[in-house]
Amino acid sequence: MKMLVLGIGNTLLTDEGIGIHVLQALEPELADWPDVTLLDGGTLSFTLAGPIEDTDALIVVDAAHIKTQPGGWALLQGEEMDAFLMSNRTSSVHEVGLTDLRAIAMLAGHWPERRAMLAIQPGVIDWGEHPTPAVAAAIPPVCTAIRKLIQEWRHVA
Template sequence: MIQNETLILGIGNTLLSDEGAGIHALNILQSRYSNIPELNFLDGGTLSFTLAVWIEDCTNLIVLDSTELKSPAGTVKTFINQDMDHFLGNAKRSAHEVGLLDLMDIARITDNLPEKRALIGIQPDKIGWGMQPTNVVQHALENAVNEAAKLITLWNNININQPQSLITE
């Protein structure tokens, strides 16, 4: 394992419009920063216990997900370390987070919880059949990507340049 290795885990179902926000944000990040050796990008889909080994093997974890934040659609919130643990354990917030909580518990029980961890949640507008997020969530993806880039810079002690947005107005 590379020291300060960061796993960027996108979660969601891209067949259900805003439900796939985490995967769409992951894809933007990967298109911009795939040349950074400290980063691993993983499409976690709708989660599976097979992801536990990935989580246990990283120093830092950034999870991107469509999350019920009880906020206006398109809101992006970042929960870091204990705030992430508290958020996941407090109440069921999305269809995946029960699984994410289980994965984090496996890492905790095996004493392999990532040293630094964050959940970047994006408040969905609509979840229904569709391959693309709604406009408000599409625009929020840039905020989620910027939040992840800040954490990558801080945690990996590297300077990544912020390239131009891939989202066209």
């Protein structure tokens, strides 16, 4: 099973770049996992439709307004992820783009059956290359959740 971990964000905007910071934290361990691809999705682009359509399982990591304290996070899987994307179009700077990528993949019949989003509540979105301490503290548990999810999906395949 081919799995894609897609980190989204702008690393020049403090907590907004958390998806990329999580990806960077995962890279040393997951780089050697042949069935897992780590992809820096930046601030999203339609060019990401191809990698999403080519994968069997998708994990998206992004800053999103999930109505919790800064650094709080949620794991949204399958239809729960879809519902979040469709009902909270303003919850992330990128969700219009992610929602559009979902629509493209669905039209092509390639929206992965196994999919999840790790949504991390930002505290500050302003110029700065590092997340705030509260949001940075979410990186280790989010990485653990991603590794656990990958292992679960491997056993189901």
